[in-house]
Amino acid sequence: MSVLAEVSGNVTAIGYGLAAIGPGIGVGIIFGQGVQAIARQPEAYGLIRQNMLLGFVLTEALALLGLVAPFIFQAL
């Protein structure tokens, strides 16, 4: 069988690309829904902001874990 297409280079880049999909969608949902919640109920701003930030931290942590995952598996 002949080679149709080939990708050479560092595979960890693909890994990080895949790892960034989930958190990307997550951060989008968090801020999108958060802005919508604030628009619907401006008086609950403080509470919504708090939870938005917490959700954002936890999601962003996953994205950054994806960034260092290649190094971790290299070290193991």
Add this chain to the structure above:
Amino acid sequence: MSALTVLADDQFKAPSPDELFTFTPIIPGVDWFTKPVLLALLSSVVVIGFCWAAFANPKVVPRGVQNVAEYGYMFVRDQVARPFLGKDADRWMGLLLTLFFLVFLWNIMGVIPILQFPVASHIAFPAVLAISIYVLKVYLGVKHQGAVGYFKNMMFPPGLPKPIYILLSPIEFLSNMIIAPFTHAVRLFANMFAGHMLLAFFSMVGFWFLFEKLTPLGATVGVIGVVMTIIFTAFEIFIQFLQAFLFAMLASMYIGGALHAEH
């Protein structure tokens, strides 16, 4: 990075960062004087000329250039300066307006025909701006909060149990003093770099399959490439504006944070 090869009849080679971002000197022998430097100098001249034309003889009823420049001024003042600097906003408008116009011009060079190179996609240019803002931030912080007070406010946020400070203070220090200016520069650089690569890739696809090797099957791919180039050019203009805005906004945020301690 370099070898995405589509084995059609002849090989299509995606443009590599090396060939896109290295330039030969314009004047032979003067190594530092390349296209990005020329564009950076050109944008400085344009910004100076633009502001000169607009604000040298301000009229009460603005006309022509002054109208456009005042629109930009209002945008920077209301969206960038006021939310973070409050009553100090007017004192810092000179810096922030220059920063916004300059970065925006650097970025927009990427889609202007013939020039077609976003200056900020060489890390040196955003790095110089970010380092200047960083030095200004530390200077203002030490001046307004005192050397001890500045670092105390930064590294020891109130309201935490005492033993936790040993674990968390290094994080605060590294995040504020090293990571923050680093991401400030890298955010602009990475966006412009990736945007230029994308545009170059899609226009290369269009050029290759429609002009270099025109085949019935390849023509569809080429048309897709051209359409994507047009779509991404529009998208890039938006990104370029957004990144210039964010760069100025983060600068004003850092200055504001140095002037008043976080509470």
Add this chain to the structure above:
Amino acid sequence: MSEQERRPEDDGQDFANAAWSIPSYLLAGMAIYGGGGWLLDRWLDTSAFFPIGVVLGIVLSVYLVYRKYGR
């Protein structure tokens, strides 16, 4: 500053501050504790401390952000 005398601009400013500094906090936490773990690994010739350090750094940064902005 009590909740009553806050102007609405203050809230927006705090929110922007928090949202923009969260990634730097997480990166800094990972860099410090992950880097420490990596150095320990090199010193003791093991391979366990680097992942532990990275996870510890993330946990501590999340805790820091929670205490700073989450209430």
